[in-house]
Amino acid sequence: MKKQTLVAALIALSGFALPLRAQHQHHATPQSQTPTTKIDADFQQQLATVYLQSQSLLKAFVNSDAAQVQQTARDVEKALSQVNMKLLSGNDHMSWMQQVKTLQNSLQQMSARTDLTAQRQQLDLFSETLYQSIKQFGIGEQTVYYQHCPMAREGKGGYWLSAQQAIQNPYFGQKMLTCGSTKEVLP
Template sequence: MKNIMKKTFVAAALAAFVLTSCGENKQETTTAETENMEHHEGMAHGDAMPAEGKVVVETPDYTSVAGPVKDQITAIVDSYLKLKDNLVASDAAKAQADAKAIVAAAEKVDVSGLQGEQKTFAEERLGEVKQAASKIAESTDLAAQRSHLELLSEATFALTKGFGAAGQTLYYQHCPMANDDKGGYWLSSNEEIRNPYFGDAMLKCGSNEEVYKK
């Protein structure tokens, strides 16, 4: 009888552990998950800003470059911000259309006037933008779309900073629970956190990690 009771207790404890683990489905409503979500949502609500001068994405300074490149990169950013907003809204169809617009905008960037390392940097980052945006454009599955947001965000931010192409202040934001708890970044024109990796499920989970002013 004691062995049976012991096994029952162990089984019950194991079940409780599984139910409260971070790896369970985000839609479960256990107390442990609720507290975990509240903790991460409390990390930032737009009032928590990074230290002055903090840099997450290192880029060369090509801001003196003349020509249409800056405006063409700004077009990428504009389409990116629409994509991000539609991922926040969990609208896969609109996000797909936005991703196609990003690819089109990236293909229009004229790097012929750039020289040496400037051209190499632009081509590499534009390649990453097109790669990630194309993957998003191929799918209407939100999870699949969101899995490519990290690369798209970093490449877009690097291009923007490198060539001084921001038409507005941009916030580089981070959620530690995105991408299976590996973390994920995204760009926003608003310091208030609106999480594109989880949408309404964890809307305010994240923090501002870098600010780039126009």
């Protein structure tokens, strides 16, 4: 009986530890990770469209233009709505369902707010989730620079995804345009 209880406790703890480790995996040493299962190329292309559309959102943040952030967030949300989750199955499908909810919510919050600081809070959550999606599913041959500014969000740090290696900090715009570093390059 004690052995069964111990095994059950270990299983429960490992189930608890895995989500925590996955949530903070990006803080580890940068490395490339490719999807472990075969992901439909159409799904990858649709996700790539979301990523490419998000670059306009990034530019609006770099320009510190709250009205443009609102508009481009709607554009990214439209691209996100075109991603066909039926192209995924099993755990990939379930994972995407969680990720897409977070992405949609972040974009809706950006488009509903006129305050740039509040919009930038959502940028971090959006970027983190899109990063996880791209790592899990891939986006074909697009290069993604996963970048970070340790001073963003009042010293909490902030991440973003960029199509270019040169740093253009969306959290501070022209005030500190080149503050940050590339943490990982995704193929």
